Amino acid sequence: MKLNKFIVPALLMGLATLHFSCKDEKKVNIAPTEISFKKEGELTLYKAKTDSVIKRLNIEIADTEYDRETGLMYRSSMKTNNAMLFVFPNEEQRSFYMKNTQIALDIIYIGENQNIVSIAKYAKPMDDASILSYKPAMYVLEVNAGLADAWQLKAGDSIAFTK
Numbered sequence: 001m002k003l004n005k006f007i008v009p010a011l012l013m014g015l016a017t018l019h020f021s022c023k024d025e026k027k028v029n030i031a032p033t034e035i036s037f038k039k040e041g042e043l044t045l046y047k048a049k050t051d052s053v054i055k056r057l058n059i060e061i062a063d064t065e066y067d068r069e070t071g072l073m074y075r076s077s078m079k080t081n082n083a084m085l086f087v088f089p090n091e092e093q094r095s096f097y098m099k100n101t102q103i104a105l106d107i108i109y110i111g112e113n114q115n116i117v118s119i120a121k122y123a124k125p126m127d128d129a130s131i132l133s134y135k136p137a138m139y140v141l142e143v144n145a146g147l148a149d150a151w152q153l154k155a156g157d158s159i160a161f162t163k
Contacts, residue, residue, distance in 0.1 A: 035075050037082050041163040043141070048115075048156035055151050056081075057143070059161060063087040072142055073100040084142045085161060091138040096120075098127040104145035108153065109133035116157045119148050 040061045045054040058081055062068045068086050072078065088094070091112040098105070107120040117135040122145045133140075141159065 037078065039082075041085070041161055043083065043085060043159055043161040045151065045153065046158045046160070048154065048158065054153065054157065057083045059083050059085045059141075061085050061087060061163065071096075071101065072103060072105070074102070076102050078103055078144055080144055080147065086140040086142070088138050088140075091136045093135070094133040094137045094140060095130045096123075096140065097130055098123050098125055101125055105142045106145050106148040107131055108141040108143065108148060109135065109137035110139035110141060110159055111136060112138040114139070114159050116153060116155050116159070118155060119153060121145065121148050 037058075038060050039058045041059045043057045043059045045057070046052065047054055060082070062071055062084055063086075068088070071086065072084055094109055096107055101123075102125050104125050105123045107123050108116055109118045109120075111117045117137055118133050120131045123131055139159070
């Protein structure tokens, strides 16, 4: 008899737990938030031989580890007068990839002296393949794909930027 005294409340407690844990929960669909461009400075591209201005851009600056790792990920578009400038603490060979990046990009590698050292054109969106600088770079500029050709950028051209 004493055993039943404990079994009945335990069974009732188990049934109550089962009942409340099996309730249908309302699912909340959260729409993805578009990350918007945040102007943090301006950058000017210069032609190597003439020092003439090629283009002026608004830039978002990625100068923290988190910002450099995230870059332009999760963005569906970028205006042609906007770009992202990655600033690293030192000059070395760089490697980028397009994981979670929805925009086709030209990736412009720039040395410590602010001269372009190499350009990777038409980087494929959402691709995990490494895109190498081939020469040491301290800065990396990402612009919409095709703009490096449109602006006729070449190794040796240079940049200047202000925050």
